[in-house]
Amino acid sequence: xxxxxxxxxxxxxxxxGWQRQNNGITIQQVLEDxxxxxxxxxxxxxxxxxxxxxxxxxxNLCVFDTETKVPADKISYALNQRLxxxxxxxxxxxxxxxxxxRKWDSIKTYExxxxxxxxxxxxYRRYTCFHYGxxxxxxxxxxxxxxxxxHDFASFCSAGSTAExxxxxxxxxxxxxxxxxxxIRISGSGFLYNMVRIIAGTLMKIGGGQxxxxxxxxxxxxxxxxxxxxxxxxxxxxxxxxxLEDPPFEY
Amino acid sequence: xxxxxxxxxxxxxxxxGWQRQNNGITIQQVLEDxxxxxxxxxxxxxxxxxxxxxxxxxxNLCVFDTETKVPADKISYALNQRLxxxxxxxxxxxxxxxxxxRKWDSIKTYExxxxxxxxxxxxYRRYTCFHYGxxxxxxxxxxxxxxxxxHDFASFCSAGSTAExxxxxxxxxxxxxxxxxxxIRISGSGFLYNMVRIIAGTLMKIGGGQxxxxxxxxxxxxxxxxxxxxxxxxxxxxxxxxxLEDPPFEY
Numbered sequence: 332x333x334x335x336x337x338x339x340x341x342x343x344x345x346x347x348g349w350q351r352q353n354n355g356i357t358i359q360q361v362l363e364d365x366x367x368x369x370x371x372x373x374x375x376x377x378x379x380x381x382x383x384x385x386x387x388x389x390x391n392l393c394v395f396d397t398e399t400k401v402p403a404d405k406i407s408y409a410l411n412q413r414l415x416x417x418x419x420x421x422x423x424x425x426x427x428x429x430x431x432x433r434k435w436d437s438i439k440t441y442e443x444x445x446x447x448x449x450x451x452x453x454x455y456r457r458y459t460c461f462h463y464g465x466x467x468x469x470x471x472x473x474x475x476x477x478x479x480x481x482h483d484f485a486s487f488c489s490a491g492s493t494a495e496x497x498x499x500x501x502x503x504x505x506x507x508x509x510x511x512x513x514x515i516r517i518s519g520s521g522f523l524y525n526m527v528r529i530i531a532g533t534l535m536k537i538g539g540g541q542x543x544x545x546x547x548x549x550x551x552x553x554x555x556x557x558x559x560x561x562x563x564x565x566x567x568x569x570x571x572x573x574x575l576e577d578p579p580f581e582y
Numbered sequence: 583x584x585x586x587x588x589x590x591x592x593x594x595x596x597x598x599g600w601q602r603q604n605n606g607i608t609i610q611q612v613l614e615d616x617x618x619x620x621x622x623x624x625x626x627x628x629x630x631x632x633x634x635x636x637x638x639x640x641x642n643l644c645v646f647d648t649e650t651k652v653p654a655d656k657i658s659y660a661l662n663q664r665l666x667x668x669x670x671x672x673x674x675x676x677x678x679x680x681x682x683x684r685k686w687d688s689i690k691t692y693e694x695x696x697x698x699x700x701x702x703x704x705x706y707r708r709y710t711c712f713h714y715g716x717x718x719x720x721x722x723x724x725x726x727x728x729x730x731x732x733h734d735f736a737s738f739c740s741a742g743s744t745a746e747x748x749x750x751x752x753x754x755x756x757x758x759x760x761x762x763x764x765x766i767r768i769s770g771s772g773f774l775y776n777m778v779r780i781i782a783g784t785l786m787k788i789g790g791g792q793x794x795x796x797x798x799x800x801x802x803x804x805x806x807x808x809x810x811x812x813x814x815x816x817x818x819x820x821x822x823x824x825x826l827e828d829p830p831f832e833y
Binding site: 340341342387389407411416417418419420421422448449450451452453454456457458569 | 591592593638640658662667668669670671672673699700701702703704705707708709820
């Protein structure tokens with residue numbers, strides 16, 4: 332028996348998110364089904380970040396236990412032959428028994444990308460949120476600065492969250508513009524349910540001039556979901572990286 | 583009667599290219615069908631660049647004649663309501679009677695994007711060509727330099743071309759790397775059939791070390807398709823812009 336960790340990239344457009352559920356196909360289900368078929372044993376996958384329906388990933392992590400003799404680092408290649416084209420394992424490796432990336436300290440980095448053009452653009456439609464009105468990137472960056480540090484982020488947590496503790500630490504939040512694309516890049520110790528999308532929706536309100544940048548400070552202090560902006564749509568969001576802090580193995 | 587020009591963006595993944603044909607759906611056909619239905623007259627569209635099956639565009643140009651009273655600049659908005667999500671008109675404007683962008687001097691800019699990673703990546707699959715082996719970007723850039731200027735590009739023209747004159751002028755060709763993505767950006771007065779894809783295929787041979795950069799000079803001089811590299815796959819190619827030289831209108 333060994334425990335294998337996978338780094339998984341996916342285009343979330345056609346999936347009901349990460350976690351297995353009854354009313355639609357999910358990333359977890361695709362991985363479990365193909366692993367079970369390939370390894371000829373029933374495989375259960377433990378995820379690290381439960382991304383929502385329509386959200387993408389460049390490097391979500393998960394682990395599973397297996398009796399296979401296939402070397403752990405070869406599993407990625409074999410599995411990619413079987414996975415659909417919108418899911419791919421970027422890396423596979425053996426980790427210590429019982430290791431669970433969700434329970435290990437990590438730095439998670441997300442990117443939320445806004446296409447701020449005049450007309451919808453087919454090339455950007457799958458991986459960005461289309462926002463028509465001109466956005467002021469400097470105002471967005473000024474507001475983003477208030478998020479950095481340890482705060483109670485209850486204002487940025489959707490109803491339906493099971494989190495008991497709404498304190499999180501944000502290490503950085505930058506807003507970059509490149510032609511018609513605006514990227515919000517945010518790294519933190521962890522994120523509440525819909526937190527990055529609510530931050531993106533709030534920054535769009537500020538970029539659009541409806542709210543001033545320093546309103547972000549008041550929104551954080553309020554600890555009230557009603558004070559923040561709307562939850563931005565999922566297609567703009569991508570989980571870029573989960574960096575484990577001092578993991579007991581090299582990856 | 584007026585002549586209207588459209589600037590068209592599309593995700594070419596699910597189309598048999600620009601030009602109307604019998605065995606598959608094309609961009610020209612989608613535009614003609616929706617314009618005809620919307621304007622209630624039979625519309626014929628004259629294209630500027632006949633992109634191949636699977637090739638994308640951020641700004642192909644085309645014109646058509648119409649009796650409609652709808653102002654030309656409003657046609658883009660109305661048409662986008664009807665077009666599928668993988669085709670969008672970025673701009674529409676009235677141009678002088680008889681104006682044909684294909685017959686007007688222009689600078690065309692293409693980008694060919696290579697995803698040079700270890701594993702296939704779902705996020706990049708639609709708009710890049712996946713190349714596994716490490717590519718030397720400096721060698722590619724050195725080779726790209728030989729393409730600039732006026733040359734007989736017969737070595738970079740697929741069989742089946744109807745071009746009588748294979749001389750073209752390349753204004754610039756740069757190779758840029760950003761993480762795992764390599765972008766070949768090329769601007770010129772015009773391009774032969776498959777020319778950018780053959781240039782990309784040749785640059786990949788050079789980047790992979792099979793050929794030295796100065797072999798590009800010999801390939802150009804040979805005027806023989808057999809001397810150049812393979813035609814790179816269509817998904818990496820995007821027509822970025824067609825800049826008309828001193829057009830008789832503002833756009």
